[in-house]
Amino acid sequence: MDNLIIEKTLATPYIHFDAQANKLTVAGESFPENAAKFYAPVLEWLKEYLAGIDNQDVLAELEIIYFNSSTSKILMIIFNELDNAVAAGKNITVNWRCDERNETAIECGEEFQEDLQHVPFNIVFCNGE
Amino acid sequence: MIDLFAKEEEVLNRARELVRSGVFESANDAGHYRKLLEEYQDLLNQMRRLVKMSDLTESRLNKLLRKQDQLSKIDFLTNLYNRRFFDEYFQKKWQSSLNSREFLSLLVIDIDYFKRYNDLYGHLEGDRCLQAVALAITGLLDSPHDIAARFGGEEFVVLLPGRDVSGTWARAESIRACIEALAIPVEGLACPCKVTVSIGLAVVQPREELAPGLLIRAADEALYLAKKEGRNCVREGAVIRD
Numbered sequence: 001m002d003n004l005i006i007e008k009t010l011a012t013p014y015i016h017f018d019a020q021a022n023k024l025t026v027a028g029e030s031f032p033e034n035a036a037k038f039y040a041p042v043l044e045w046l047k048e049y050l051a052g053i054d055n056q057d058v059l060a061e062l063e064i065i066y067f068n069s070s071t072s073k074i075l076m077i078i079f080n081e082l083d084n085a086v087a088a089g090k091n092i093t094v095n096w097r098c099d100e101r102n103e104t105a106i107e108c109g110e111e112f113q114e115d116l117q118h119v120p121f122n123i124v125f126c127n128g129e
Numbered sequence: 130m131i132d133l134f135a136k137e138e139e140v141l142n143r144a145r146e147l148v149r150s151g152v153f154e155s156a157n158d159a160g161h162y163r164k165l166l167e168e169y170q171d172l173l174n175q176m177r178r179l180v181k182m183s184d185l186t187e188s189r190l191n192k193l194l195r196k197q198d199q200l201s202k203i204d205f206l207t208n209l210y211n212r213r214f215f216d217e218y219f220q221k222k223w224q225s226s227l228n229s230r231e232f233l234s235l236l237v238i239d240i241d242y243f244k245r246y247n248d249l250y251g252h253l254e255g256d257r258c259l260q261a262v263a264l265a266i267t268g269l270l271d272s273p274h275d276i277a278a279r280f281g282g283e284e285f286v287v288l289l290p291g292r293d294v295s296g297t298w299a300r301a302e303s304i305r306a307c308i309e310a311l312a313i314p315v316e317g318l319a320c321p322c323k324v325t326v327s328i329g330l331a332v333v334q335p336r337e338e339l340a341p342g343l344l345i346r347a348a349d350e351a352l353y354l355a356k357k358e359g360r361n362c363v364r365e366g367a368v369i370r371d
Contacts, residue, residue, distance in 0.1 A: 066186070067186075068186075069179060069182075069183045072179050072182050072183070073175075073179055076175050076178075076179070103189075104185045104186055104188075104189040107182075107185050108182045108185060108186070111178045111181060111182050112178075114178070115174065115175060115178055
């Protein structure tokens with residue numbers, strides 16, 4: 001399947017979903033006016049990808065410095081998809097990357113983490129690297 | 130403590146009650162209903178988390194805004210207001226004094242021989258001297274409407290709204306005396322061999338036909354006079370009133 005690459009803008013993050021490397025990257029800020037519209041192709045790609053993989057290791061890395069409320073809902077939908085896939089036997093890990101000085105990002109990561117039951121969700125300090 | 134989602138919890142409780150009461154005709158129906166109930170519970174939990182995350186983010190943005198606001202107003206070295214804030218505040222006070230017919234007084238304060246102080250002791254000591262003078266000035270402001278700002282280099286301004294000429298003189302003189310009393314030593318100066326300031330003051334009762342810059346010019350001219358007449362003193366510029 002084709003990779004999904006969306007370049008970063010002022011209000012939307014860089015998205016690189018690499019089906020060959022089994023790596024899903026989201027990096028930047030996310031406060032699109034219409035989050036549902038922006039993330040529709042991302043969710044569509046993700047569902048198709050998850051349906052097609054076996055038990056290879058998949059890494060989802062998210063480093064989102066700032067996100068609005070609509071994005072947090074979208075992220076929950078994405079994480080739920082990953083959680084359900086892991087419950088169904090897939091091997092997926094989520095790394096929530098954030099600066100260790102950014103308490104808000106850490107606490108938000110913890111909120112996402114607590115909402116999930118199956119997918120390993122790591123909070124990884126990257127200190128702006 | 131109230132629960133923001135009390136109504137949602139109430140709906141869930143009513144639904145659980147329905148399951149318990151056995152109103153469903155078949156176990157299959159009850160199972161479907163229980164499943165929907167669980168999904169609703171999960172979505173409600175998500176909603177709670179979403180609201181919490183929004184609050185966290187808003188609170189962080191608020192803190193950043195407040196910090197940004199402070200940074201845009203304050204001179205980081207002396208902790209006094211900066212020139213930009215002073216200019217805005219001065220224009221506002223000028224406008225409000227136009228309506229209230231109150232006096233508006235300005236002190237322009239300059240540290241005497243500051244260049245020599247810097248040359249003798251270096252810029253870091255010079256910074257400490259500026260900080261000590263700034264602290265002394267702010268310590269003598271007693272009205273919430275009075276403000277002190279760093280105008281540039283070793284020059285400070287104090288705006289005193291609603292104070293008449295004698296009140297302004299008294300405040301200027303107490304600032305001058307307080308800084309002299311700090312007794313920050315300066316070698317090689319004729320007596321007094323310590324840090325002093327010269328102050329120019331001006332008082333105006335703003336009128337439509339007057340330009341606000343006039344008050345600053347008048348205080349500047351008075352400062353020049355104070356420097357010319359020996360420093361460590363207060364001089365008065367034009368006093369303009371009805």
